Amino acid sequence: MPRNKYPEETVQKILDVSLKLFLEKGYEETTVLDIIHNMGGMTRGAFYHHFKSKEEVFDTLSDKLFSDNNPFDEAKKQDNLTGLEKLKYVLQRAGTVDSESQQLSISVMQLLSSPAFLKKLIIDTNRDTLAPICQDIIEEGIKDGSIKAQNAKMAAEIFVFLVNFWNIPTLFPITEEEAWDKIKTIKTMLDSIGLPVLDDNYLEQFK
Known part of the structure; x- marks a missing residue:
């Protein structure tokens, strides 16, 4: 051949x-x-x-879709934004990813029962990829004064867990009413560690 x-x-x-x-x-x-x-x-x-x-x-395919629609890369290019504003930018962009990425994510939610897939989601994606990127932005925010977190590494891990992992409804089933309570709880927790990322504008968009 x-x-x-x-x-x-x-x-x-x-x-x-x-x-x-x-x-x-x-x-x-x-x-x-x-x-x-x-x-x-x-x-x-x-x-x-x-x-x-x-x-x-x-x-x-997942890595390619993430790299093609990676809001963190775009956020890092925004030199006019503070660290906190860059995190807000990431959340805004993440909420408007293309439909193919959203549909692909939905189509594999049944894989959450697979230990191998959970390892990739929890360790490879959240711990080893997203948390370090968030940590860099949080450290930048601490330096420019827009973020008051005491420990950038822990703040990044908490941020990724709450926003990216705890929000997976297949893992943590919730009703529509509970979703609103959850997002307000996440805001309270992030505010308490010096990461006021979920401002009133974000909450209004979410609602």
């Missing part, structure tokens, strides 16, 4: 087809064979040359 001269194009095509199937069928219902059969003649060997499993496809 001749060597693929354009491996990047093949990888991108696998990701595009996989995303389409994940959104249409759901992550659990999509198989590697489904992906291969929608690749227009790709062999199983060609698929496994680029990805070891469906899980690796999803990991790559």
Whole structure:
């Protein structure tokens, strides 16, 4: 079999087809064979040359979607904003991510029963990726005086847990009324550690 001269194009095509199937069928219902059969003649060997499993496809796709819509990168470019304003900017951008990213997230919520997926969500995403980025912004805010937190590392971990993890309804089921109480509780907790990120404008948008 001749060597693929354009491996990047093949990888991108696998990701595009996989995303389409994940959104249409759901992550659990999509198989590697489904992906291969929608690749227009790709062999199983060609698929496994680029990805070891469906899980690796999803990991790559998730990382790409995050990097393409990463509000932290955009926030860091806003030199005219304080550290606190950059965190507010992140929350505002995170609430307006593209529909494909939102639909993909919803389609894999059933994976929360998987220990491997929970590890990726809790450790790889929240602890090892988001918390350090938030810590950098919080440290910047402490220096410019917009953030009064005493410990940037702990404040970042609390921020990520409350805003990104505790807000997953599949893990912590809530009613519509409870959602409003929860967001007010999060505001109170963040205010108490010197992170007044959820201002009245944010609460009004959330409501």
